[in-house]
Amino acid sequence: MRYADVGELVVQARNGVPRAVARLVSMVENASPALREVAAALAPHTGHAYVVGLTGSPGVGKSTSTNVLIAALREHGRTVGVLAVDPSSPFSGGALLGDRVRMEQHATDPGVFIRSMASRGHLGGLAWGTPQAIRVLDGAGFDVVLVETVGVGQAEVEIASLADTTIVLLAPGMGDGIQAAKAGILEVADVYVVNKADREGAETTVRDLRGALGLAGTYGPDDWHPPIVKTVAARNEGVDDVLAAIDAHRAWLERTDGLHARRRARAAREIEAIAVATLRERIGAVSGSTDLADQVATGKLDPFSAADQLIGSERRTRGGRP
Amino acid sequence: MRYADVGELVVQARNGVPRAVARLVSMVENASPALREVAAALAPHTGHAYVVGLTGSPGVGKSTSTNVLIAALREHGRTVGVLAVDPSSPFSGGALLGDRVRMEQHATDPGVFIRSMASRGHLGGLAWGTPQAIRVLDGAGFDVVLVETVGVGQAEVEIASLADTTIVLLAPGMGDGIQAAKAGILEVADVYVVNKADREGAETTVRDLRGALGLAGTYGPDDWHPPIVKTVAARNEGVDDVLAAIDAHRAWLERTDGLHARRRARAAREIEAIAVATLRERIGAVSGSTDLADQVATGKLDPFSAADQLIGSERRTRGGRP
Numbered sequence: 001m002r003y004a005d006v007g008e009l010v011v012q013a014r015n016g017v018p019r020a021v022a023r024l025v026s027m028v029e030n031a032s033p034a035l036r037e038v039a040a041a042l043a044p045h046t047g048h049a050y051v052v053g054l055t056g057s058p059g060v061g062k063s064t065s066t067n068v069l070i071a072a073l074r075e076h077g078r079t080v081g082v083l084a085v086d087p088s089s090p091f092s093g094g095a096l097l098g099d100r101v102r103m104e105q106h107a108t109d110p111g112v113f114i115r116s117m118a119s120r121g122h123l124g125g126l127a128w129g130t131p132q133a134i135r136v137l138d139g140a141g142f143d144v145v146l147v148e149t150v151g152v153g154q155a156e157v158e159i160a161s162l163a164d165t166t167i168v169l170l171a172p173g174m175g176d177g178i179q180a181a182k183a184g185i186l187e188v189a190d191v192y193v194v195n196k197a198d199r200e201g202a203e204t205t206v207r208d209l210r211g212a213l214g215l216a217g218t219y220g221p222d223d224w225h226p227p228i229v230k231t232v233a234a235r236n237e238g239v240d241d242v243l244a245a246i247d248a249h250r251a252w253l254e255r256t257d258g259l260h261a262r263r264r265a266r267a268a269r270e271i272e273a274i275a276v277a278t279l280r281e282r283i284g285a286v287s288g289s290t291d292l293a294d295q296v297a298t299g300k301l302d303p304f305s306a307a308d309q310l311i312g313s314e315r316r317t318r319g320g321r322p
Numbered sequence: 323m324r325y326a327d328v329g330e331l332v333v334q335a336r337n338g339v340p341r342a343v344a345r346l347v348s349m350v351e352n353a354s355p356a357l358r359e360v361a362a363a364l365a366p367h368t369g370h371a372y373v374v375g376l377t378g379s380p381g382v383g384k385s386t387s388t389n390v391l392i393a394a395l396r397e398h399g400r401t402v403g404v405l406a407v408d409p410s411s412p413f414s415g416g417a418l419l420g421d422r423v424r425m426e427q428h429a430t431d432p433g434v435f436i437r438s439m440a441s442r443g444h445l446g447g448l449a450w451g452t453p454q455a456i457r458v459l460d461g462a463g464f465d466v467v468l469v470e471t472v473g474v475g476q477a478e479v480e481i482a483s484l485a486d487t488t489i490v491l492l493a494p495g496m497g498d499g500i501q502a503a504k505a506g507i508l509e510v511a512d513v514y515v516v517n518k519a520d521r522e523g524a525e526t527t528v529r530d531l532r533g534a535l536g537l538a539g540t541y542g543p544d545d546w547h548p549p550i551v552k553t554v555a556a557r558n559e560g561v562d563d564v565l566a567a568i569d570a571h572r573a574w575l576e577r578t579d580g581l582h583a584r585r586r587a588r589a590a591r592e593i594e595a596i597a598v599a600t601l602r603e604r605i606g607a608v609s610g611s612t613d614l615a616d617q618v619a620t621g622k623l624d625p626f627s628a629a630d631q632l633i634g635s636e637r638r639t640r641g642g643r644p
Contacts (some may be wrong), residue, residue: 039624047621131625260619267618267625272605274629279601283594293590297582299369302361303453303589307596 006034010041013140016110021081021140025115028132039132042139047263049081049138049145052246053163058150060171061195064233065242066148070112072239078144079111081137085130085149085159113137131162131270160188161269164262165249167191167242170209172201189226191245197230197238206230224252283310328356332363335462338432343403343462347437350454361454364461369585371403371460371467374568375485380472382493383517386555387564388470392434394561400466401433403459407452407471407481435459452484453592482510483591486584487571489513489564492531494523511548513567519552519560528552546574605632 012020027038054069056062066082073080106112117133130147137145149159160166168189194205206228219225227245231238253259292309295301334342349360376391378384388404395402428434439455452469459467471481482488490511516527528550541547549567553560575581614631617623 036624036626039626043618043621043624045621047619135625263619264615267628268615270625271614271618271628271632272602274625275605275632276598276602278629278633279605280594280598283597283601292593293586296365296589296593297369297585299365299367302358302365303457303592303596304358304361306589306593307600310593310597311600 006037006041010038010045010139013136014045016141018110018113021113021136022115024136024140025117025133028136029117029129031129035132039135042135045139045141046135047138049134049142050250051134051138051145051147051162051164053159053166054146054148054169055150055159055166056169056171056195060169061233062148062150062169065169065193065195065231066146068233068236068239069146069242070106070114071236072243073144074109074111076243079142080113080144080146081140081142082112082114082146082148083130083133083137084114084116085147113140113142131266131273134162162266164253164259165190165246167193167246169193169195170205171196172199172205190224190249191242192226192228193231193238193242194228195231195233198232198235202230222256224249328359328363332360332367332461335458336367338463340432340435343435343458344437346458346462347439347455350458351439351451353451357454361457364457367461367463368457369460371456371464372572373456373460373467373469373484373486375481375488376468376470376491377472377481377488378491378493378517382491383555384470384472384491387491387515387517387553388468390555390558390561391468391564392428392436393558394565395466396431396433398565401464402435402466402468403462403464404434404436404468404470405452405455405459406436406438407469435462435464453588453595456484484588486575486581487512487568489515489568491515491517492527493518494521494527512546512571513564514548514550515553515560515564516550517553517555520554520557524552544578546571546580 009020009024013024024038024042026032027034032038052069054062054066063084066084070080070082106114115133117129134145134147147159147162166189168191170192171194192209194202194209196202209228213226213228227248229238229241229245231242233239250259253262292301292306296303296306331342331346335346346360346364348354349356354360374391376384376388385406388406392402392404428436437455439451456467456469469481469484488511490513492514493516514531516524516531518524531550535548535550549570551560551563551567553564555561572581575584614623614628618625618628
């Protein structure tokens with residue numbers, strides 16, 4: 001397929017052709033030369049999908065929860081695009097076994113699109129490739145875009161910055177109470193789901209979480225109180241409660257004008273990430289030709305003075321004032 | 323203390339005054355206004371410390387291993403500065419209980435300095451604050467700078483880019499074999515340590531790791547073969563083997579000129595990170611005054627065109643050509 005066909009690809013994607021959607025995601029994920037053209041062609045169709053982020057430590061049941069959420073959303077007549085982002089994986093493109101299994105389960109349903117993405121290697125992790133992929137699924141017309149990622153390090157903070165509603169998944173007996181507080185997820189979750197709620201320790205997890213949330217501060221009458229929902233995803237229990245919690249959060253966002261504020265902030269970060277990446281490329285081209293690194297490595301120059309020289313030379317090569 | 327005292331602080335730090343070292347780390351960690359002055363004052367004294375990175379999943383025994391490594395290095399007469407970097411922590415400054423305990427253990431030894439750092443909130447995670455803190459400990463005259471961090475997501479890749487020798491710590495029965503392959507640590511480790519080697523499954527972990535390393539490629543005669551060292555850090559077993567492995571790797575680096583190459587590459591990344599942060603700040607100041615984010619959020623403009631406009635306006639305000 002040629003780049004000239006970007007417009008046609010977007011039309012096909014909006015007509016529900018999975019291959020066209022997949023192709024567009026690949027183009028943005030791999031930063032193909034047509035990336036800008038894709039973004040421009042999609043823009044008029046974006047801003048309609050509701051973006052749900054789902055994150056949690058390894059082992060809490062993210063894949064299973066995603067699967068039952070997809071099924072529940074489909075029952076409510078909503079189409080779903082899923083991005084399974086693995087911030088630690090060097091692989092991409094749905095190559096992992098688990099995703100193949102998941103793909104097959106929904107393979108015959110044109111209302112579901114599932115795609116795995118690696119974020120390693122992309123500038124700024126989730127910050128770069130994922131928003132563009134969300135934009136593809138949004139532009140393709142999916143009602144809900146579900147972004148699933150392993151909640152490690154900064155990933156859950158980043159996913160929260162991309163989503164309209166962020167779900168943090170926990171499970172009993174994984175020390176998640178302490179981990180939660182430590183990792184700062186108390187700041188990012190809109191909905192908590194304690195999965196595997198039939199296991200011993202589920203009540204303790206809920207209580208610890210409630211305690212931690214209580215410590216995190218008091219809520220005003222117009223504030224959102226993140227609910228704690230219990231599920232057993234493997235048995236499809238409690239999933240409607242999760243959907244209800246998402247809908248309640250959405251209603252609250254729309255009532256308080258928070259939805260537009262979130263999306264505006266998301267767009268601002270996206271623009272900034274692209275602008276910085278563009279500037280970084282320009283710097284990279286210059287730094288290869290200098291011995292600044294040598295001078296810093298041997299203590300002859302400090303890195304800040306070196307950076308000043310780098311920006312200075314970058315500006316000169318671009319014709320700006322020195 | 324006033325900024326005018328930066329030179330005096332550096333002198334004190336080099337004379338082994340822990341408070342001066344701590345103060346300098348705080349200044350670079352918090353990007354104080356004197357950051358540049360600190361970097362400039364330190365530069366002539368840097369480039370002498372050997373930087374060891376130590377990373378691994380939660381639960382493999384990083385703190386314990388760090389502690390016995392410090393003790394072993396001290397027995398060999400080497401001074402040690404330790405940075406415990408928690409990429410997921412919003413806290414910093416040694417406030418965590420575990421670090422207080424560790425501090426106390428070495429509190430009376432002027433040849434040891436331990437400091438925890440959060441990397442959250444810093445631009446680019448480890449990429450920003452940690453190199454500057456390493457620079458402080460290097461400039462303060464510590465023989466070895468040990469950087470300990472939780473190996474999640476990109477952290478172990480980032481730590482490898484900062485260290486002369488990177489140690490990846492594993493433990494039996496944590497599925498680390500698969501995790502290792504997945505997280506790409508096979509590319510970054512110079513030395514593998516299988517800790518808790520008295521536990522069941524230790525041999526399996528070593529075998530899995532050896533198998534994965536074998537799959538990762540063949541080694542030429544001049545290549546470094548990452549050794550696998552077994553330890554029981556809690557009983558101080560195998561620690562001298564770890565030191566021997568570090569020394570062997572260092573000798574190999576020096577023989578192949580790899581040490582200077584690594585440090586040059588590290589300096590180049592550091593300079594680039596600072597240059598990008600500087601440019602990002604300039605962009606940020608401009609983006610607040612535009613409605614570009616609104617246009618992107620509502621689909622009127624794609625983010626790449628918005629970024630072009632942002633860079634364009636940024637250049638104009640700086641007096642460059644439009």
